Amino acid sequence: MTKEFLTGNEAAIRGARMAGAQMMTGYPITPTTEMIEHWASEAAKNPQLKFLQTEDEMAAGFAMIGAVLAGLKCFTATAGPGNVLMQDAFSMAENMRLPTVAFINQRGGPSTGTVIYSQQELNLTCFGGNGEGLRIIYSCSNVQEMYTYALKSFNTAWRYRFPTFVLSDGYLAKTLTEIEIFSPAERQMEVIQPSPYFLKKDKPPEAYEHLRNTYNLETELHEVLLSHSQALTGAAPEIIEYEDLHTLDAEIVILAHGIVAASAKQAVEILRNENKKIGLFRPITLNPFPKDNCLATVQNKKMILVVESSLGQFERLVKNYLYGSSVPIQTLKKPAMGITPDEIAEKVNTILKELK
Amino acid sequence: MNEPAFPKVWRKESKPHKFCPGCGQALALKILGFALDELEIQNRTVYGCDIGCSLLTWNMFDFDTVQTHHGRVLPTMVGFKIANPKAIAIAFMGDGGGYAIGSQHLINACMRDDKVTAILINNANYAMTGGQMAPTTLASQKTTTTPTGRDFQIFGNPLHGPEMLANISSEGAYIARAISSNYQDTLSKIKKSLQNQIDGRGFSFLEILTMCPVNWHTDAQESLDFSEKEMTKIFPIGEFKCPSKLS
Numbered sequence: 001m002t003k004e005f006l007t008g009n010e011a012a013i014r015g016a017r018m019a020g021a022q023m024m025t026g027y028p029i030t031p032t033t034e035m036i037e038h039w040a041s042e043a044a045k046n047p048q049l050k051f052l053q054t055e056d057e058m059a060a061g062f063a064m065i066g067a068v069l070a071g072l073k074c075f076t077a078t079a080g081p082g083n084v085l086m087q088d089a090f091s092m093a094e095n096m097r098l099p100t101v102a103f104i105n106q107r108g109g110p111s112t113g114t115v116i117y118s119q120q121e122l123n124l125t126c127f128g129g130n131g132e133g134l135r136i137i138y139s140c141s142n143v144q145e146m147y148t149y150a151l152k153s154f155n156t157a158w159r160y161r162f163p164t165f166v167l168s169d170g171y172l173a174k175t176l177t178e179i180e181i182f183s184p185a186e187r188q189m190e191v192i193q194p195s196p197y198f199l200k201k202d203k204p205p206e207a208y209e210h211l212r213n214t215y216n217l218e219t220e221l222h223e224v225l226l227s228h229s230q231a232l233t234g235a236a237p238e239i240i241e242y243e244d245l246h247t248l249d250a251e252i253v254i255l256a257h258g259i260v261a262a263s264a265k266q267a268v269e270i271l272r273n274e275n276k277k278i279g280l281f282r283p284i285t286l287n288p289f290p291k292d293n294c295l296a297t298v299q300n301k302k303m304i305l306v307v308e309s310s311l312g313q314f315e316r317l318v319k320n321y322l323y324g325s326s327v328p329i330q331t332l333k334k335p336a337m338g339i340t341p342d343e344i345a346e347k348v349n350t351i352l353k354e355l356k
Numbered sequence: 357m358n359e360p361a362f363p364k365v366w367r368k369e370s371k372p373h374k375f376c377p378g379c380g381q382a383l384a385l386k387i388l389g390f391a392l393d394e395l396e397i398q399n400r401t402v403y404g405c406d407i408g409c410s411l412l413t414w415n416m417f418d419f420d421t422v423q424t425h426h427g428r429v430l431p432t433m434v435g436f437k438i439a440n441p442k443a444i445a446i447a448f449m450g451d452g453g454g455y456a457i458g459s460q461h462l463i464n465a466c467m468r469d470d471k472v473t474a475i476l477i478n479n480a481n482y483a484m485t486g487g488q489m490a491p492t493t494l495a496s497q498k499t500t501t502t503p504t505g506r507d508f509q510i511f512g513n514p515l516h517g518p519e520m521l522a523n524i525s526s527e528g529a530y531i532a533r534a535i536s537s538n539y540q541d542t543l544s545k546i547k548k549s550l551q552n553q554i555d556g557r558g559f560s561f562l563e564i565l566t567m568c569p570v571n572w573h574t575d576a577q578e579s580l581d582f583s584e585k586e587m588t589k590i591f592p593i594g595e596f597k598c599p600s601k602l603s
Contacts, residue, residue: 088425198443
């Protein structure tokens with residue numbers, strides 16, 4: 001293990017390298033461009049690493065699919081409007097359960113929005129495309145996690161064969177800080193090896209693969225979708241990750257994800273120092289969502305506070321999974337804006353006054 | 357009576373194929389099969405098809421095949437080829453996939469000189485969706501979206517794909533146009549478009565003119581006449597770029 005000063009964008013590429021990623025495709029877009037630049041510079045030094053700067057995000061997504069079919073750990077990175085265009089390819093990967101990996105740095109939206117920061121690509125990343133959201137999404141809270149989940153995402157994708165996403169944002173992407181660079185062996189992590197879908201070496205001579213994402217009959221597609229859905233539901237207990245801070249005796253539980261959860265964590269520390277019973281529940285996997293853990297955590301609490309840098313994308317997710325819970329919910333929503341610990345603490349203090 | 361001749365790579369379980377009676381695309385695909393047989397590259401080939409009638413080929417052959425999205429077969433096969441340079445990657449598409457919704461990919465693959473083979477079927481209309489205007493629809497040709505005939509002042513003139521690509525292609529590229537009713541010429545050009553990739557020389561692109569009797573509302577003779585006499589006037593058969601080692 002070594003410690004290095006890296007930006008989030010650099011950390012993610014280091015994580016991909018440590019995971020054994022062999023190829024990247026991409027199209028420059030702020031605030032993600034540096035990921036493409038870092039990989040291109042690594043690939044320029046190492047002929048084992050492949051790189052394609054494509055004509056657009058659709059080509060980046062589909063070229064990634066082509067490389068995955070050839071059996072390479074291949075990934076892409078994008079943001080905002082690029083994430084919109086790439087849904088074309090992600091939806092094919094979802095239909096066919098292809099182990100694509102994508103790093104998404106959220107920026108303001110809709111449309112061109114800002115190039116800076118937001119949490120408005122939750123819907124798009126978790127449920128984009130004309131499908132059911134059979135995808136795996138990790139939401140990063142800090143630069144260290146951009147390394148850790150970049151590393152982990154390739155294992156997840158190739159083990160479970162679902163498109164896998166590392167969701168971050170423009171603030172984290174550009175933050176320069178000290179992180180730990182560790183190898184899978186140091187953390188007793190197995191490294192899943194990729195295998196080709198086509199031109200397999202040890203296949204019977206007359207066996208050929210015919211892959212498709214179109215079906216002639218409603219019943220055919222229905223059965224495929226049920227089978228994929230069951231596979232993801234079955235794997236969910238192994239995939240699900242969350243963080244739980246001071247929730248046991250808490251009266252109010254904050255629900256937040258990504259960098260906003262990092263801010264909420266500091267707010268909880270501030271409030272705990274004032275002897276206020278506040279906790280934080282942070283889903284790390286937004287999809288599959290740690291539903292049962294979240295329900296158990298908020299049970300019998302006085303209030304849930306949902307905090308997010310969007311106008312309710314996370315709130316809708318939470319309400320969906322907490323259906324049936326009678327705990328009241330308040331929200332602090334600042335679309336396209338960062339949220340400081342002080343703002344969260346102030347909101348909590350207001351709620352505490354109301355509860356008295 | 358002799359058995360009809362089919363390519364060895366023709367996947368019998370998926371026959372009869374699902375193309376309409378009289379479709380020229382099925383003929384082009386059969387010739388593609390014979391080209392694969394002659395070049396003996398069945399076990400090195402990866403084939404991708406686009407959306408539209410081309411998707412009907414997703415399980416047509418005995419080699420590895422994948423059906424992709426509309427316009428996106430070319431980047432998919434380019435990604436495959438970069439990942440596995442020993443593979444022979446074929447991207448099969450229609451005129452909508454190559455010249456409209458995926459035209460940026462065609463131009464950029466040609467500009468990058470990606471070492472893949474792109475085969476594009478030009479039947480002068482969008483056939484799978486029932487005969488709408490395509491970039492290749494002839495001036496004055498009636499389609500369901502140009503009911504009084506394609507007005508070039510509104511919709512422009514038909515796109516000349518090979519001629520355009522020849523202008524931006526590299527020295528090692530092979531760029532040609534054939535017509536499916538001419539078996540020998542089409543076979544020769546498909547083989548060249550594959551040999552160019554086998555040799556690692558450059559981007560290869562072949563447009564094949566075909567008949568679409570169902571959407572043209574033409575009988576057998578009229579279909580042949582329209583493709584061989586009318587279409588070839590606008591879309592001349594030929595090689596627009598051919599490395600000297602191939603000719």
